[in-house]
Amino acid sequence: MPPQKLSGKPEELAAFIDKFDIFLFDCDGVLWQGASLLPRTAETIAHLRSLGKQLLFVTNNSTKSRTTYQAKLQGLGIPCGINEIFCSAYSSAIYISRVLRLQRDKRVYVIGESGIKEELATEGVAYISDDGGDITPEDYDSFGPDEDVGVVLCGLDHAISYRKLARAYQYLRNPGTVFLATNIDSTFPTHGKLFPGAGAMSAPLTYMTGRTPVSLGKPSQAMMDAIEGVLEFDRKRACMVGDRLDTDIRFGIEGGLGGTLAVLTGVSTEEEILEEGATVVPDAYLDRLCDILG
Ligand SMILES: O=C(O)[C@H](O)[C@H](O)COP(=O)(O)O
Numbered sequence: 001m002p003p004q005k006l007s008g009k010p011e012e013l014a015a016f017i018d019k020f021d022i023f024l025f026d027c028d029g030v031l032w033q034g035a036s037l038l039p040r041t042a043e044t045i046a047h048l049r050s051l052g053k054q055l056l057f058v059t060n061n062s063t064k065s066r067t068t069y070q071a072k073l074q075g076l077g078i079p080c081g082i083n084e085i086f087c088s089a090y091s092s093a094i095y096i097s098r099v100l101r102l103q104r105d106k107r108v109y110v111i112g113e114s115g116i117k118e119e120l121a122t123e124g125v126a127y128i129s130d131d132g133g134d135i136t137p138e139d140y141d142s143f144g145p146d147e148d149v150g151v152v153l154c155g156l157d158h159a160i161s162y163r164k165l166a167r168a169y170q171y172l173r174n175p176g177t178v179f180l181a182t183n184i185d186s187t188f189p190t191h192g193k194l195f196p197g198a199g200a201m202s203a204p205l206t207y208m209t210g211r212t213p214v215s216l217g218k219p220s221q222a223m224m225d226a227i228e229g230v231l232e233f234d235r236k237r238a239c240m241v242g243d244r245l246d247t248d249i250r251f252g253i254e255g256g257l258g259g260t261l262a263v264l265t266g267v268s269t270e271e272e273i274l275e276e277g278a279t280v281v282p283d284a285y286l287d288r289l290c291d292i293l294g
């Protein structure tokens with residue numbers, strides 16, 4: 001069934017909204033682009049809250065922790081609770097501490113930003129990272145596999161460097177070191193354009209090692225496990241709202257959610273959504289999230 005473009009008819013929009021008790025919102029490309037909130041987003045969120053809908057914010061962006069996202073949302077006029085926020089830094093920390101049950105004497109080597117480090121610390125997981133300066137002859141001598149490094153975790157890192165990758169590669173030469181990625185989005189939508197995504201950070205390591213990381217962000221259901229570890233909800237009454245087919249919409253479909261809604265303010269285009277034979281198809285789509293207000 002081709003996806004339905006929701007028209008502005010109030011009765012049609014109300015009928016769509018009525019099908020769901022809970023909305024899972026992607027962030028980059030849906031609520032905002034970088035630090036800029038997309039038009040009438042706060043009003044849309046307030047409207048859905050006024051209808052008694054439960055709202056969750058589910059982002060693959062690992063650069064911030066849930067606490068930092070709460071401050072960002074509130075700073076943009078979207079009050080929310082910490083238990084309404086799920087980021088890939090959190091789902092990764094949960095996976096390492098509660099699924100992998102990383103031994104206390106092992107550490108995680110992090111390529112990424114403060115979000116990952118804060119969430120690992122919250123879970124009591126020890127980590128190391130690299131300041132990323134220029135590699136030196138001493139580094140070539142000292143870098144090597146390390147039994148104490150139990151995991152290499154890769155996320156979006158705006159200060160990625162040869163040195164950080166070189167160190168990660170050496171750790172991953174030890175087959176006992178687990179290779180994880182917070183997410184593998186190929187691109188990152190900001191300022192109305194696309195830039196390298198978290199997947200572009202781990203891809204060089206896959207190219208060098210032939211190893212593929214386990215990804216803990218959408219579409220991986222590890223993110224759903226992280227959500228359901230905090231709250232129970234009826235998946236059939238839930239709608240995933242996203243800007244990216246291969247992460248957000250696939251996450252909703254593979255998670256057995258009641259519905260998926262795509263918006264055209266981020267990565268995926270209308271052509272991709274309507275493409276003949278497309279494997280990941282949303283139930284409906286809108287030009288912008290606020291169009292749901294009619
Ligand atoms: O490269 C990335 O990490 C992603 O582009 C980015 O984080 C996506 O975030 P989301 O759209 O899931 O909020």
Ligand SMILES: [Mg+2]
Pocket residue numbers: 026027028029030242243244266
């Ligand atoms: Mg997005």
